[in-house]
Amino acid sequence: MFLKKLIKAKKDRAKHSLSIIIPITLLNSGILIIFLLISSYLIYSTACFLVARLPTVQEEKQMIFNDQLALFLFILLPSTILTGIVLHYWVTKKMFKPFHELIEHTQALKEGRFPPEIRARSYREINQLTHTFNDLTERLKYNEKSRDQMLTNMAHDLRTPLSNINGYLEAMKDGVIKGDKDIFSSLHKESDRLIHMINQLQEMSKWNEITSHTLLEKYNLEIQSVLHESLSLFELTLKNKKISLLTEIDPCTVSINKEGIQQALTNLMQNAIQYYEGTSPISVKGEKCGGYYQISITNPGLPLTEKDQVSLFERFYRVDTARNQKTGGTGLGLAIVKEIVVTQHKGEVFIESTNNHHTFFLHLPLNH
Ligand SMILES: Nc1ncnc2c1ncn2[C@@H]1O[C@H](COP(=O)(O)OP(=O)(O)OP(=O)(O)O)[C@@H](O)[C@H]1O
Numbered sequence: 137m138f139l140k141k142l143i144k145a146k147k148d149r150a151k152h153s154l155s156i157i158i159p160i161t162l163l164n165s166g167i168l169i170i171f172l173l174i175s176s177y178l179i180y181s182t183a184c185f186l187v188a189r190l191p192t193v194q195e196e197k198q199m200i201f202n203d204q205l206a207l208f209l210f211i212l213l214p215s216t217i218l219t220g221i222v223l224h225y226w227v228t229k230k231m232f233k234p235f236h237e238l239i240e241h242t243q244a245l246k247e248g249r250f251p252p253e254i255r256a257r258s259y260r261e262i263n264q265l266t267h268t269f270n271d272l273t274e275r276l277k278y279n280e281k282s283r284d285q286m287l288t289n290m291a292h293d294l295r296t297p298l299s300n301i302n303g304y305l306e307a308m309k310d311g312v313i314k315g316d317k318d319i320f321s322s323l324h325k326e327s328d329r330l331i332h333m334i335n336q337l338q339e340m341s342k343w344n345e346i347t348s349h350t351l352l353e354k355y356n357l358e359i360q361s362v363l364h365e366s367l368s369l370f371e372l373t374l375k376n377k378k379i380s381l382l383t384e385i386d387p388c389t390v391s392i393n394k395e396g397i398q399q400a401l402t403n404l405m406q407n408a409i410q411y412y413e414g415t416s417p418i419s420v421k422g423e424k425c426g427g428y429y430q431i432s433i434t435n436p437g438l439p440l441t442e443k444d445q446v447s448l449f450e451r452f453y454r455v456d457t458a459r460n461q462k463t464g465g466t467g468l469g470l471a472i473v474k475e476i477v478v479t480q481h482k483g484e485v486f487i488e489s490t491n492n493h494h495t496f497f498l499h500l501p502l503n504h
């Protein structure tokens with residue numbers, strides 16, 4: 137109750153407080169008036185003094201001159217002051233117009249609406265401010281859209297394995313089916329999918345958290361051993377799936393965050409295996425190319441459209457194929473790779489794709 141009253145009082149005070157234009161106009165008008173009064177007095181006394189010293193001017197004419205000049209200044213002074221005040225108020229109001237627009241737009245944002253873009257102004261500082269505000273609005277809009285998209289995708293992706301588990305459990309509870317090895321292994325697979333999704337989400341929020349606050353610590357490391365260490369984790373899976381792996385990794389010292397690069401390589405290798413379609417081997421190459429070290433991973437796979445290739449690195453983007461719907465996934469793997477390589481290592485990630493071979497490239501800048 138007390139808090140509500142306090143907020144209301146604050147709001148009322150804000151509503152009834154003076155616009156900044158009024159004190160600025162009053163201050164400048166005061167300075168203008170003082171300045172004009174002093175200069176008028178100086179003009180009057182100097183002119184009268186000079187006229188009095190002229191030998192040809194009689195006293196009577198001198199009096200007339202003095203009166204005329206006083207009358208002239210008496211009329212001129214208030215009209216100049218008035219014009220000055222009006223002009224000042226008008227110019228200041230015009231200058232402050234973008235701020236009023238900004239206030240209205242910020243208010244709209246606070247209420248959850250997205251205001252239209254504020255148009256550019258001719259003053260540099262105001263221009264920078266409106267530009268930054270427009271960017272901020274765009275960013276918020278994008279974040280809200282991705283959040284909605286994420287919730288929709290998550291709900292969809294979580295529902296499928298959960299309904300499967302639920303369906304089986306219900307049927308077993310009602311005695312419609314009896315649990316056997318196949319059913320348990322199917323349930324186990326579904327729960328694995330759920331765990332994977334949750335792990336990916338955790339991973340994404342971990343990297344998001346890190347990238348929004350700090351830069352990861354990097355050390356000069358021999359990249360060849362870092363990459364081989366990550367690849368060794370896939371030996372068993374590759375053997376089970378009868379996929380051969382070709383590696384051609386040149387040694388080079390690169391300034392990297394080891395955990396980050398290994399996570400990126402793991403995500404790319406998981407994809408290469410998960411979306412493997414064909415008979416040729418998966419190949420991993422590492423070589424120095426000018427100012428950067430290039431890592432590339434190639435696998436045979438189903439064709440990817442132009443749109444897919446552009447959007448793959450966006451969060452929650454998944455290629456819409458029947459097979460993908462079955463395998464499940466969060467569409468976060470490549471977004472995590474991008475976050476690590478681009479944001480943290482100031483590198484590049486991109487894909488080159490022929491009809492049925494896809495190569496994912498990582499460029500890590502060499503600092504020497
Ligand atoms: N090596 C690849 N070959 C063919 N398609 C790929 C490859 N890597 C990624 N894709 C496509 O890009 C999409 C996005 O991949 P990404 O790794 O970001 O998400 P995901 O694999 O669907 O889910 P997860 O978050 O579990 O990794 C995938 O759905 C897949 O269709």
Ligand SMILES: [Mg+2]
Pocket residue numbers: 403406407465468469470
């Ligand atoms: Mg993936």
